[in-house]
Amino acid sequence: MVQDRAEKYLIYWYSQSGNSWVCAERAKSTLERCSANVPLCESMLKEIKKISPDESQVESQDEKKADFLILVFPVYNFDLPVVVENFIRKLISLQSQLLPKKAYAIITKGGMEANTPWNLKKILRSYNIELIDYCSLAVEDSYIPLRKWFGFALKKGLPNEKTLMKVDKFINDICCSRSRSKSKSRIPNRRIILFNPFSIFHWIGKFSKNFGPKSLLGKRSWDKEKCVNCELCIKACPVNAISITLASAESEKKFINNYDYNYDYEKCIGCCGCLNLCPTNSWTSENFHPKYYYKPSHYKNFVKIIKF
Numbered sequence: 001m002v003q004d005r006a007e008k009y010l011i012y013w014y015s016q017s018g019n020s021w022v023c024a025e026r027a028k029s030t031l032e033r034c035s036a037n038v039p040l041c042e043s044m045l046k047e048i049k050k051i052s053p054d055e056s057q058v059e060s061q062d063e064k065k066a067d068f069l070i071l072v073f074p075v076y077n078f079d080l081p082v083v084v085e086n087f088i089r090k091l092i093s094l095q096s097q098l099l100p101k102k103a104y105a106i107i108t109k110g111g112m113e114a115n116t117p118w119n120l121k122k123i124l125r126s127y128n129i130e131l132i133d134y135c136s137l138a139v140e141d142s143y144i145p146l147r148k149w150f151g152f153a154l155k156k157g158l159p160n161e162k163t164l165m166k167v168d169k170f171i172n173d174i175c176c177s178r179s180r181s182k183s184k185s186r187i188p189n190r191r192i193i194l195f196n197p198f199s200i201f202h203w204i205g206k207f208s209k210n211f212g213p214k215s216l217l218g219k220r221s222w223d224k225e226k227c228v229n230c231e232l233c234i235k236a237c238p239v240n241a242i243s244i245t246l247a248s249a250e251s252e253k254k255f256i257n258n259y260d261y262n263y264d265y266e267k268c269i270g271c272c273g274c275l276n277l278c279p280t281n282s283w284t285s286e287n288f289h290p291k292y293y294y295k296p297s298h299y300k301n302f303v304k305i306i307k308f
């Protein structure tokens with residue numbers, strides 16, 4: 001069947017240490033090689049700041065109308081990160097008329113995605129969006145406690161070219177199955193039994209979603225001497241738990257060391273972003289030495305994306 005126009009895909013990604021971002025960028029370039037149109041490959045955190053409930057703005061974003069949505073994000077605590085779930089709900093409530101009714105997901109994980117695809121499918125279905133298929137990619141784990149305690153067992157140096165070829169295959173499958181008008185979905189029809197409400201894993205996942213990651217990280221401290229005031233930690237924090245206090249006017253901060261960075265334990269969700277991303281390890285956790293922080297090979301490129 002010959003198509004009269006290129007299919008249009010919107011890609012939204014959430015990434016704290018760049019693994020998912022690398023995969024999102026690869027998905028974009030592979031789709032473009034398959035002659036698809038990808039007008040947007042954007043950070044969920046940046047996108048949600050850009051959009052507003054303003055009706056006139058929705059009309060002016062008409063070019064965003066697409067055929068498919070691709071969501072790229074990591075597994076946190078056997079589930080979608082709360083930030084991703086919030087993004088989906090907010091995006092749909094603000095732009096439901098623009099959004100495609102069919103979606104795909106690319107999920108990065110340290111080892112176990114558990115019921116993440118199933119949960120994503122459920123959330124999307126409640127807004128009449130069908131999750132057609134997903135792929136999960138085992139990459140290096142960014143969760144600092146795990147890196148300390150199970151570092152010996154973790155995959156190292158990923159995502160690499162081999163991982164990215166799996167992204168290529170997934171995207172090629174999407175494009176091919178569409179032209180053949182059939183697709184074999186990998187999404188399970190029901191919850192994995194190990195993670196059902198009667199299982200201890202289910203409750204570890206549920207409770208640790210908000211409390212486990214940050215409490216395991218322990219007391220956080222900021223070293224004024226090391227900090228270069230790059231504001232990366234502020235930009236990277238998905239829940240605005242880091243703020244800056246200035247002793248005097250904004251213009252003076254470049255010349256005088258008169259600022260303090262503050263961390264709000266109540267808001268923090270323990271994503272490890274500030275610890276992993278700080279270029280000088282000014283943020284440290286009392287329980288974990290910086291040698292366990294995740295600075296992958298894509299670190300420098302990813303930091304540029306976060307900053308601007």
Ligand SMILES: Cc1cc2nc3c(=O)[nH]c(=O)nc-3n(C[C@H](O)[C@H](O)[C@H](O)COP(=O)(O)O)c2cc1C
Pocket residue numbers: 014015016017018019020021073074075076077078079108109110111112113139140141142143144213270271272
């Ligand atoms: C707070 C936290 C919780 C995590 N929980 C899981 C998990 O339950 N299962 C898993 O396989 N990986 C887990 N991971 C590992 C990440 O999913 C994995 O490293 C991912 O690629 C990180 O993506 P990013 O670099 O795009 O942020 C967790 C990581 C963090 C920071």
Ligand code: SF4
Pocket residue numbers: 236237238239240241242263267268269270271272273274275
């Ligand atoms: S303050 Fe908490 S939520 Fe914010 S980046 Fe750091 S670990 Fe993540």
Ligand code: SF4
Pocket residue numbers: 222226227228229230231232233234261277278279280281282283
């Ligand atoms: S990322 Fe590190 S160096 Fe940059 S402002 Fe935050 S604490 Fe300072």
